[in-house]
Amino acid sequence: MSSFIPYGRQEVSEDDIEEVVRVLRSDFLTQGPAVPAFERDMAEYCGVEHAVAVNSATSALHIACLALGVGAGDLVWTSPISFVASANCARYCGADVDFVDIDPKTYNLSVDALAEKLSAAERNGRLPQVVIPVHLCGQPCDMAAIRMLSDRYGFKVIEDASHAVGGRYRDESIGNCRYSDITVFSFHPVKIITTGEGGMALTANPELAERMQMLRSHGITRESEQMIGESHGAWYYQQKVLGFNYRMTDMQAALGKSQLRRLDGFVAARHHRARRYDAMLADLPVVTPWLHPDGYSAFHLYVIRIDPTRTNASRRSVFDGLRAAGIGVNVHYIPIHTQPYYRQLGFVDGDCPSAERYYAEALSLPMFPGLKDEEQDTVVRVLQECLT
Known part of the structure; x- marks a missing residue:
């Protein structure tokens, strides 16, 4: 028995190590086939069309906000009981942040408090553009009720499911985006599965997926159908927006793909x-x-x-x-x-x-x-x- 018992610890098997070594011996350490393979497996597991792997859940939250058009002067609401990234992602976009108090039983964002705050915000003429409910400890928020409020008040929803990969809501996988526009997972070492550092944004919307894919890689596209004007050849790329280097490596993806099996x-x-x-x-x-x-x-x-x-x-x-x-x-x-x-x-x-x-x-x-x-x-x- 270890003399120190941590609050969390990753579990890496020999199979996990072999998958990473296989990538190390391959031609691609990054931007190779392992990342899209991990994305496909995670999307299939969650029952959603699109998954965008990135280097952290914080990065995923950031590009999720950007993909939904969050910018200066906008307003984003989230839970006060979360890691600071759940709020910082909106600040990165120049948006204002406010907080919705928690439910005293689940510790998740309170739907009653959200409904009351939305009613007051409507009267005051400033509703949020995005609400980010956080599935604290891995327990899902009341997403059906949040979606009903979203339909009524017109805000978008990003599920911060950093704690919740492998969880379920109403007997369906968290991450299927039935009640949200985008769902975000974390693969930090103490989370449910790990890629060392890493995260993923999932969505059922192909346009949101395309935007997030571009944002994670400097705002660049190599797809001719996404370009302005004609391609100059197979080498050609265009930077269409100001993006970031938020890519996941193939080594990380290989570890994640292997961990997903367990x-x-x-x-x-x-x-x-x-x-x-x-x-x-x-x-x-x-x-x-x-x-x-x-x-x-x-x-x-x-x-x-x-x-x-x-x-x-x-x-x-x-x-x-x-x-x-x-x-x-x-x-x-x-x-x-x-x-x-x-x-x-x-x-x-x-x-x-x-x-x-x-x-x-x-x-x-x-x-x-x-x-x-x-x-x-x-x-x-x-x-x-x-x-x-």
Whole structure:
């Protein structure tokens, strides 16, 4: 047993390594056949037409916003409980950002709060161009309800599913874009599957896919039908827009394609760990994750809340005690609107009270497929000691 138990850990097999080595021995380390092969496999898995692989989920969020036309003077709304990239992507485009408070049970963007905020925004004459719901911990948001509001108020939807590859909503794969314009995945090492660093944007809209493909590679096209005027020959390319170098390498794609074969098994193992936590924590002064019946979480994270009505132990003391025992607990996330950068934009404490209450109590316990029973037992034993 490892002396340190991290909150997350990738699982790389010999088959994964062999696939990467095969690329290293090939003619293409980047911009070769492995990236489109990974895209095809992921699109097929999710039941969607188009997948655009990039070098991070942050890049995917950025080009998703750009593909939807987000620019200076526009407004994008997202959840305050997420990594800062969920909001920063709009700022990269010159847009303004605002936050919709979370549901106190799922910790996802609250549909009730969204509906109330949209009604007020309509009266004030400034509705958002895009809303970015975040599938926190891998649990899907109430996408059908969000889509109904999108149809009513006219905003576009980007699902930040960075935590949720392999999850399901209403018994369909997250990523099929049934209720959204674009869905974004992350393949960071602690996520469900990894490409080292990497991300992907999925869409059912061929025009959005074409825009994102161009944006990820300097705004350049080599397709004659997309060019202005005639091609000069097989060597010719045109830069049509200002794009970025957001490409995924073939080495990363080979790893991702190999990992995808084990995705369902990874998620099933996470559910096993979650059920075991649920049972072992039942009598402790903590709130365990509540799962909406419409969703099948990918369980990227297992977040508990320290219940201040049942223990005098603070979240800080519990965190420090677990860390001192070699258990790599973490906190996901600090509310984005409380970060110094966003405070400079005018956000203050009290803007999202449910998110702020959540943050004061939240703690992420170790969660990954390779977590052993004895390691999980240690986590719970030390947690119990810290709470008493």
